[in-house]
Amino acid sequence: MCAAQSRAQAVRPAPGDAPESARSGEKDSPVRIQTTLPGDADNEDPVEMSVFEVTAKKRGYYAESTMAGTRLNSSIEDLGAAITVITTEQMDDFGMLDINDIFNFEVGTEGAGTFTDVSIDANGSVSDGNMDSPGTANRVRGLGNPNQTFGNFETSGRTPLDRLLLDGVEITRGPSSIIAGLGNPAGTINSIPATPHLTRNRNKAQVRLDGNNGFRESLDVSRVLVKGRLAVRAQQMFWHQGFQRKPSGTDAELYNFMVKYQPSKRTVFNVAYSKYKISGNRANVITPADGITPWRERGEYTWDPLEPNLSSTFGAAYDRNGNKIPGQANTNYMTNNGGLARMFQTSGRGTSLLFVDRDGSILWMSPRGTETDNAFANDQTLYNYAMVAQQPVLDPNLPVSTTSRYPVGVHDQSLYDWTSINIAATDWFYQTNDTILARLTQTFIETPRQYLAVDLGWFREDSTSYSKMLMGKSKKNQTSSFLGIDINRKLYDGSDNPNYLRPYLAVNQDLVSENPLLNDTFRTQMAYKLDFRRDTGWTRWLGLHQVTAYHEYKQFETRRYNYRHALTDEHPWLPAGTPRGTSNNQEVINPDLPWNQISNTNTRNYAFYYMGDAIGQNVDYSPGTLTPGQYDYIWGNVATGLIHHEPAYLGLAADLAGSGGTNNSLKITKGMGAVLQSHLVRDGVVVTAGVRRDRVFQKDGVSPQLLPDGLTHDFAWDNRWVDKWRLNSGTTHAEGVVVKPAAWIDANAPWYLRWMRQVSVFYNQSDSLDLNYDPAINLAGQDIPNPTGTGKDYGFTLRLFNNRLIMKLNRYENRTQNQRGTAAPVGRVLLFDIYEVDYEDEDLPDDQTANRTFSLNKIASDWVKQQALAAGETLTPTEIFNRVAAIMQMTPERLRTLQLYRTRVTEVDEGLAKGYEFEMNWAPTDYLNLRFNASKAEARNITVAPGFAAYLEERLEFWQNLIDPLTGARWWTSAYVNEATGLPGQTAERWFNDSVKPDWDLAKQREGIPRDNVSEYTVKFLANMRLSGITNHPILKAVDVGGSIRWQSKIGIGNYGIDLDGPDPVTGQIVHTKLDPTRPVWGESTTIVDFNVGYRTKLWRNRVAARFQFAIANAFEDGRLQAVRADSNGKPYVWRIIDPRQFNFIATFEF
Incomplete structure (x- = not known):
């Protein structure tokens, strides 16, 4: 048995080897696992590794061993579970960096490149998950995003999977009691951590450029301090990720420091500290809801909030030619348009109106006038500004279901150029994550018959996250990502509206969130192996058995605190101690205290983010940034014209809604389990069985409160926990068997029999629990x-x-x-x-x-x-x-x-x-x-x-x-x-009718219906060839060429409705309250072709090995829109932006 064989060979010799050895009476040396480090098979001396570490043994892009099946290094061929291991060679050949790059190429998985993580609430607000959280914008087997682990430790995912940090990736499709008995049943993706090299100094530098002005550089340095005993490794990365739509971009930094100490062949200690931080904003993937096209189709009417009309109220509507529309209730024309479109509301939201221009300048005014000295009285209810309605019903004359009442996304490029303009330019986020991974592995027994080792591990995450994501997530009581036209002719002070007929993005009460996190996991694992196969008597038929027993203790703390942009300084009509940002106080500890009450709605804001001029009513540029500072607040008596321009401060104020209390969580998980794998009948039958028991102790944060200033969270109080624990528990199992029917055939048999030795059949079943x-x-x-x-x-x-x-x-x-x-x-x-x-x-x-x-x-x-x-x-x-x-x-x-x-x-x-x-x-x-x-x-x-x-x-x-x-x-x-x-x-x-039936109609329609965006068929093929295998040309032999073809059949984007009751006798509308599972609405099929070419050479007197790569991703894509949701009439209403081909250049230097 060669020294470079897989660690799995130490636990179980390759099929046929052990039985032949046993029959001949050969003596094996004590079990010692030897392997080579990734990519160094030709140069690296053998390094002894633990059974708790996966080896790099592979053939091409196929890795032969994994930790995912038994928690020990085991051969994939002996496992019935659906496990795929991605090697670093494959990742490097195709320039893969993160989870979505990997999922784009693997079976049963979808990355953000092909999967659209979008959801729509009952108000029609669209959640753009690909922009908001690309690390979770992926899916396994159509069920959901996978659990993420690092070295089989559960992680929050805040430090994303990154090529620099790992030596391989394991994907388990479906539930896995053995690795992730608690969590999402869709599957698990595990990063195999990189470690220092004990026998050789290594340096690796890489620079990467792409067509979206992206830039990434990384440095990886490994140093041997005592050969075979002590080594250190340091890694650094900076990545500016660019996007096609501007302005946008994120800046990520990663620093990772590792130490490996092996004082004896039976003791190994690894520790790593990593710091990751990222900030910036991403580009939208979903187009905004279109409120401009319906406005045009309805006559381009406009609104004068000061014009008297025939009724007792004020306000008049005008047609596209500037003619006043006669009628006694022109507000009804605005809100209903004769039953055609409820696009705007003129009754006022109560929130102040905030007009944000491209350069950041702000016009800020109260939503209504007042006859008092209180800017927030809002008692002049006859004067109302027109704004986009919260639940815009744009096209109710069509045959409708609940979904067809949603606004249709922009799909006219003359209205919004999705190739260059970032709708989400006003968003931002900042996140840091510090992690520590420490492991001690001790081997106690090591003989040909027995093996006993223990692995102790500790993993910590300490993270803080701040975000203002207006366009990524749909929010209750908010209209986000809705494109409208400012149809107001006048301001309340009687002056002409400077923003008249300009397009804007509507955002109600924008939200800023702070989400700290502290996770600790302590783990003990024991491995025991008992091997009878080398015996010469009948006991050899007892086979090989290996047992893993483990215990985990996890303490996870997560917290959330919200803020709103609000009027934060003091005025005669807004004294100190008045709450400014609280939109709801149902969970507050002392709701009767003045500073803990719901703030006056005027302190919060409805924002108009302008995105163009008044010519053409189309989007010309991205929205500006809302910057805290002092601005004039306009308020006064609209009837008399006594208007005040009073300096006021726009800042962030704490919001008790969604903060603290049940939004804070302390969770302690105590889990234990065992896995048995037995090799029987001369390795012809391999049985794996596992069981685990988990208990989750959970408590919420105390009900929150503010400090007496009404602006600040009382962190000293809010960070506490309630006294009482809640307990939840459960048990999960996994069982699998692999049978090799012809394992008994001799290796020297004729070829037509010998190939049968390589056939195996398998079965596996497993389950998972969610005790959160x-x-x-x-x-x-x-x-x-x-x-x-x-x-x-x-x-x-x-x-x-x-x-x-x-x-x-x-x-x-x-x-x-x-x-x-x-x-x-x-x-x-x-x-x-x-x-x-x-x-x-x-x-x-x-x-x-x-x-x-x-x-x-x-x-x-x-x-x-x-x-x-x-x-x-x-x-x-x-x-x-x-x-x-x-x-x-x-x-x-x-x-x-x-x-x-x-x-x-x-x-x-x-x-x-x-x-x-x-x-x-x-x-x-x-x-x-x-x-x-x-x-x-x-x-x-x-x-x-x-x-x-x-x-x-x-x-x-x-x-x-x-x-x-x-x-x-x-x-x-x-x-x-x-x-x-x-x-x-x-x-x-x-x-x-308003709050129950719409949501229920939408929910019940999904019963029995295929999940959205699932393709029935997918095919993925990739290849890479080094030309040195076919030529000795001095230049061509240094070249490698490759590419991939990825095809998926038409995706389901909805279902046609069933007409159960016929047209409504009054309106004539056909209301679809049920969808037809046999009549899907199909989206497009997709074919993606990638090309890559590489060149290897030596530089600086052969001291530096260099590899230059050029790649084109989605080579034949010019850019387009793709429908991803359709209503019950087959009409698309949500559109995804497909970016054109991406060019990448990568330069790698090893020395």
Whole structure:
């Protein structure tokens, strides 16, 4: 057995070797793992490595061993799990840097280059995940983004996977109890950390340029201090990532320092410290919603907020020719346009109006006038500025579903040039992440029969993140990424609007977030091997067995604090201590304190980010940057013309909404498990089984509060944790078997029999748990199990020509069950029955708000009390409670459960992914590497919140027919008065129509429907050839050429609707409340072709080995838009920007 063989060979000799050795009575030396370092097989002396480290043994682009199957270095051919290992050679040949580069080429995975991470909420706001978080804009088997680990330690992903930091990458598709029993069932990607070299000094420098003005340089230096004993390694990287749309760009820096100490052959200590930081802004991938084209189609009407009209209000609409449109209620023309388009609202949002120009100059004014000395009185309600409506219904005359009411994304380049203008130029983010990885490996027993070793590890992440991402994420109560026209002819002071007819991007109450994180993981692993195969008696049939036992302790702390741009200084009408940025205070510890209350809406802002001049009404440039500072705040009496221009400070103010409390999390995970792998029947049968048990202890932060200035988070208080822990636990399993039916055939048999020795069949099943959720109940008051994922893989592998050609066919089925976070509006529907309670029971919540006065448990309680008072009865709290339950047609037990745990009521979804995966790795010579994979995939939503539908079926008719015994009116249509404000709130009917039905209509349509953007078929092929294999020409032999072809079939971007009830008798519209799973709306198929060429030479008297590479990614792409979502009529409404071909130049120097 040669010294460079895989570490897996030490745990289990290659098929056929061990049995032959045993029969001949040969004596093996003690188990000692020897390998060579990546890329140095010809020059590096053998280095002894631990069973807890994966080796670099490979053939072409195929790596033969992995840690992903057993937590020990094991041969991939002995594992039934769907595991692929990506070598650094493949990454370097094709210029791969990160997770998305890798996923673009691997089977069953999608990177950001082909996967569009987009979601749309019920308000039509689009979330651009490819821009906001490209590290998670990827997907495995159509289910979701994978868990990310570093050296099999769970990570937050804030330090992205980077080529500089690793010696290889392992991808596990589907759930994996052994590595990631807790987490996403889609799969796991593990980075194999780079380590110092113990026997040779190495230096590597690289420079990379690309066609988007991107620049990257890196330096990697490894030094041997004591040969074979002590070495250090330092790495540095700077990367300016450019984008086609400007202005944009991110600057990332990485510093990594490593020490490796091996005082004896049985003791190895590794420690690494890394610092990563990144800042800047990215370019949008999704086009903004188009509010300009519908405005043009509707007549290009404009608005004068000061013009009197025939009604008692002010404001008049004008047509495109400047003629006043007659009518008594011109505000209706603006908001409804005769039923054609509710694009604008003129009732005012209450927030101040902030007009931001390209150069950063700002016009700032109150949303309405006032007849008092209080700029925030807003009492002149007759004068209203027109702005883009929060829920713009742009085209309701078409046959519609819920989704077709969404604004259509811009897809006219004359309106917005997506090749050059970055809509998200106003966004920014800054993030730092410090990591420490320390490991100590000690071998105790090392003989041909037995092997025992222990590995101790510690991994820490300490990170801070700040971001203002207006365009990336959809936000409740915000209109982001919506392109509109400023149609206001006048300002409130009577002057002409300087921004009249200019295009702008609408943003309501922009948000800045701070997200610190501190994660610690402590891990102990033990490996034991018992090998009988070298015995000469009957015991040799007992085979080889290796056991891994492990224990993990994780303590993860995450926090979130929000801020809003607000008016922050003091004025006679805005005294010190007044809250400025708080938009909601439901979770505040002391909500009655002045500084903890909801801020006056005027302190916050609705922003108009202008993006062009008034000519042509099209986008000319990117939005400007909002810079804190002192500006004139315009307010006053619109009727009299007494307008003030008062200096005021625009700054960041703390927002209690979304800060602290349940947004802060302390999670301790205690997990333990074991993995057994047994090699039986002369290695013809390999069985792997694992089990792990995890317990998660979790607590939230204390309810937050502000400091008395009303501007600053009280971090000394907010960083505390509540006293009580919540416990969740679960057990996961993994089982697999590999059978080599012809392993008994002698290696010297005829060729037509010998090839059969290389055939193996496999089966694997595994599951995963998500214990990050608190124990929850459904709307029926029943406990909900933990979210789980299950996976099955089975197929065969064929290995030919001394492992130069390896083919694997896999059939898989993955299910996700009890998945929380359903799109169904569970919390909103529960408000019909449960909100405020008033039974003199201090254990129950009391949090009614002004608008939710219809909640039955409160209203029925009032009925019972007043009826008892009229009858002269005195009722106990229990008697009141039981009568309320009877009125509500619920059992007392169910009502009490829903009241006590109403914040933990949810419903669940179920998903399915299934298909086939084929992989081929072929290295016909040492000069040519070929890699091919293909897949047939299906991913769909099986059920969407079935308990929600059952709840509506049970309760809706009851709600609609319930009679108020005190008034004789229907409860469903009654507006009940809030006791605190004396004002009537919403009716239950309006709450259902506005806040429940739209979300539910959207959610239930997805049931049984394939997931968006899933291609049924994908094919990926890549190849690289060194010309030295076919020529001795002095120049050509130094050249390598390669490329790839990636094809995916048409993607599903939606489904056509089913006409269940015919046209509406009043409007004539066809309302699609259900989608047809048999009639998908297809997007485009995609073919991507890449080319690369490299040249190797020696420089500086052969002291420096240089490699120059030139690559073209997506060589035949000129740039375009691709539809990624369509409504139930087949009409696309979300568009992705596909950038043109990308040129890359890479220069690498090793010395």
